[in-house]
Amino acid sequence: MTDIRTQPEVHGLGLSLRPWDAADAEVLLRGVTDPEYLRWNTPLxxxxxLADARATIGNRGAGWLRGELVQYAVTEDGVIVGGVGLSGINRHMCQAAVGYWVLPGLRGRGIATRAVELCTRWAFEQEGIHRIELRHAVDHTASCRVAERCGYAYEGTRRDGMHRAQRPGTYRDAHQHARLATDPYPDPGPGPDPTPR
Known part of the structure; x- marks a missing residue:
């Protein structure tokens, strides 16, 4: 990744990934204040x-310019349905970690699986990433299913590998999954156009 490029849009699997915009602050706020999101995540x-949401969107754009992260609004038929992105990008090792969420009321439709798969393929094919890690709390079975469907191999349990929900300084175990650019592509389920563009 270079710091002079505009963050691209990515299309495929019935979804579009586009950079977050300040006008999306209300949707972002709804997503990251949802109780189910907060159950599994402890944001930095x-x-x-809305002011926090706008600042977060601005920080995401700056993170892209620094080459540290890429965060996308996931859209279906032009409507935001969730978020997906890469963080902890290490250019030297060509590694990153993927994270994702889906708005309440839209879960269970394969959106997370398709968004993770689309983001993964883009990172491998367009950004030269070689290894992407996916971590989740050991009892977060929905995230475990997303990892499996997207071909992220289970690598073990990281003891105290993440914060307890909304309790920085306290910890819980996390499953670690990873996928390599050389791994075969899985079938991510329904949705047209499997090639990111």
């Missing part, structure tokens, strides 16, 4: 209002 900076 808690987003509690």
């Amino acid at each position: 900076r808690l987003v509690t209002d």
